[in-house]
Amino acid sequence: MITGVSCLLFSLLIMCIGGNQFDPHLFPTTGPFFEGWYMRITDFDRRDSIGLLFGHVLPKQGINTSDPLVMASILRRENCQKKVCQLVSYNAMFTPDQTKVTVNGKPVISNPDDASLANFQFEMNSGSEGGLFTQNANSTTFDFRIGNLSLRGELGPSVPWAPNGGGPEGWLSHLPLPLHWFVYSLRSPLKIYDLTDIERKQTILGHHGVAHLEKNWGLSFPKAWIWAEGVSDYNKNISFALSGGLVQFSFFSLTAYLIGYRNPFENIDINFRPDNSVVVLQNDDCKREVNITARSLFYTLEINLFSTNSSFSSCLFGPQETGFRKACVESYDAVAKIQVYKASVLGVFVHKLIDKQTLTDIALEFGGTYDCGNMCMT
Numbered sequence: 001m002i003t004g005v006s007c008l009l010f011s012l013l014i015m016c017i018g019g020n021q022f023d024p025h026l027f028p029t030t031g032p033f034f035e036g037w038y039m040r041i042t043d044f045d046r047r048d049s050i051g052l053l054f055g056h057v058l059p060k061q062g063i064n065t066s067d068p069l070v071m072a073s074i075l076r077r078e079n080c081q082k083k084v085c086q087l088v089s090y091n092a093m094f095t096p097d098q099t100k101v102t103v104n105g106k107p108v109i110s111n112p113d114d115a116s117l118a119n120f121q122f123e124m125n126s127g128s129e130g131g132l133f134t135q136n137a138n139s140t141t142f143d144f145r146i147g148n149l150s151l152r153g154e155l156g157p158s159v160p161w162a163p164n165g166g167g168p169e170g171w172l173s174h175l176p177l178p179l180h181w182f183v184y185s186l187r188s189p190l191k192i193y194d195l196t197d198i199e200r201k202q203t204i205l206g207h208h209g210v211a212h213l214e215k216n217w218g219l220s221f222p223k224a225w226i227w228a229e230g231v232s233d234y235n236k237n238i239s240f241a242l243s244g245g246l247v248q249f250s251f252f253s254l255t256a257y258l259i260g261y262r263n264p265f266e267n268i269d270i271n272f273r274p275d276n277s278v279v280v281l282q283n284d285d286c287k288r289e290v291n292i293t294a295r296s297l298f299y300t301l302e303i304n305l306f307s308t309n310s311s312f313s314s315c316l317f318g319p320q321e322t323g324f325r326k327a328c329v330e331s332y333d334a335v336a337k338i339q340v341y342k343a344s345v346l347g348v349f350v351h352k353l354i355d356k357q358t359l360t361d362i363a364l365e366f367g368g369t370y371d372c373g374n375m376c377m378t
């Protein structure tokens with residue numbers, strides 16, 4: 001993306017002003033362009049999970065679109081049978097006029113840099129529905145009203161992907177990519193949240209858990225993608241996240257994956273990107289199962305991801321060139337079986353098993369043509 005490069009060139013001359021990549025990007029004068037945030041709370045006491053998404057799209061110039069340009073969604077698990085629940089999305093649509101985005105209390109006038117602390121607000125309000133998301137250095141607060149649901153809460157400091165604002169893309173984030181993915185926090189401590197069904201007068205309260213925080217921005221979501229993210233509880237403090245698929249450039253497409261796995265007790269902190277690894281992915285999207293093998297010089301990571309078909313949501317909305325459209329399906333009930341191998345004393349060609357984990361209550365998403373039968377492509 002041009003903004004990323006100009007920021008890089010610009011930063012050679014003058015420091016790029018702004019905050020962490022979690023902060024809002026400057027929208028170009030002509031679209032398509034989008035930016036979207038995603039938070040997922042994992043509640044260890046209730047063994048439950050709740051998602052919050054919001055974002056905005058500047059549509060491709062010259063098109064006449066009726067798709068919503070600003071959206072917020074609350075995702076929760078419902079219709080449980082034998083502990084497997086379906087993910088259900090509650091959506092609210094807003095217009096750009098009903099939306100206000102600020103960085104350090106001021107309008108967005110430049111792109112974020114890497115190093116500074118994130119400090120922004122995203123606010124939308126249509127009268128009956130609305131949301132306010134505030135990221136203030138070490139604290140995240142949210143207060144959303146969508147349909148009959150209200151979701152409020154507070155998180156503590158982020159547990160970043162890498163020091164100095166580094167994210168899954170590493171130095172690749174400075175390339176003109178059509179799409180970017182940044183993980184702000186792998187597991188921010190949950191201070192408190194409450195999810196209230198106003199009509200039914202039901203409230204869920206939680207304060208023991210963590211939250212994953214991330215962001216995408218760029219031209220549009222890719223043709224096909226897979227995304228997953230999950231954590232263990234406080235006994236192990238494991239976390240992982242991965243995203244990738246078929247990314248379109250102007251004249252070609254390529255498959256690319258970004259993967260990170262952290263196990264602090266085993267001292268494992270590994271990242272896989274197109275510049276340092278080879279990723280092989282076997283996807284049986286109709287069986288809702290993916291196997292990923294990522295191999296770098298010193299590590300091999302194998303992930304077997306699967307979830308019951310009935311746990312998947314109906315089509316969730318994703319940013320496209322015309323606005324938000326049905327794009328993907330997601331489950332919060334997936335399982336991740338993870339194995340990590342490390343180069344042994346015999347050299348980089350012999351990788352020895354050093355870690356083996358099974359994580360539950362994982363988020364797993366199939367998007368675009370990677371969704372079984374392209375159900376969400378319209």
Ligand SMILES: *[C@@H]1O[C@H](CO)[C@@H](O)[C@H](O)[C@H]1NC(C)=O
Pocket residue numbers: 064
């Ligand atoms: C856009 O679409 C609306 C409704 O479909 C129509 O009334 C309007 O004339 C269209 N505008 C343009 C510029 O095509």
Ligand SMILES: *[C@@H]1O[C@H](CO)[C@@H](O)[C@H](O)[C@H]1NC(C)=O
Pocket residue numbers: 117137138157
């Ligand atoms: C955020 O937390 C870090 C580490 O605990 C601390 O050094 C820093 O001063 C805090 N910043 C703010 C603005 O609270």
Ligand SMILES: *[C@@H]1O[C@H](CO)[C@@H](O)[C@H](O)[C@H]1NC(C)=O
Pocket residue numbers: 147148199
């Ligand atoms: C809120 O709940 C009422 C009563 O259950 C229902 O009729 C209404 O459709 C709900 N509103 C939304 C926006 O879901």
Ligand SMILES: *[C@@H]1O[C@H](CO)[C@@H](O)[C@H](O)[C@H]1NC(C)=O
Pocket residue numbers: 234235236237
């Ligand atoms: C996991 O991380 C939390 C939060 O940083 C910490 O309080 C806890 O002690 C860690 N768990 C272990 C077993 O060290």
Ligand SMILES: *[C@@H]1O[C@H](CO)[C@@H](O)[C@H](O)[C@H]1NC(C)=O
Pocket residue numbers: 282283284289290291304
């Ligand atoms: C994934 O790996 C498991 C275990 O090796 C195997 O049983 C399963 O068939 C594989 N699934 C896919 C989609 O390749």
Ligand SMILES: *[C@@H]1O[C@H](CO)[C@@H](O)[C@H](O)[C@H]1NC(C)=O
Pocket residue numbers: 286287309310
């Ligand atoms: C999975 O669920 C969807 C929607 O509920 C259904 O259309 C599809 O046939 C199911 N697939 C399998 C393999 O059971």
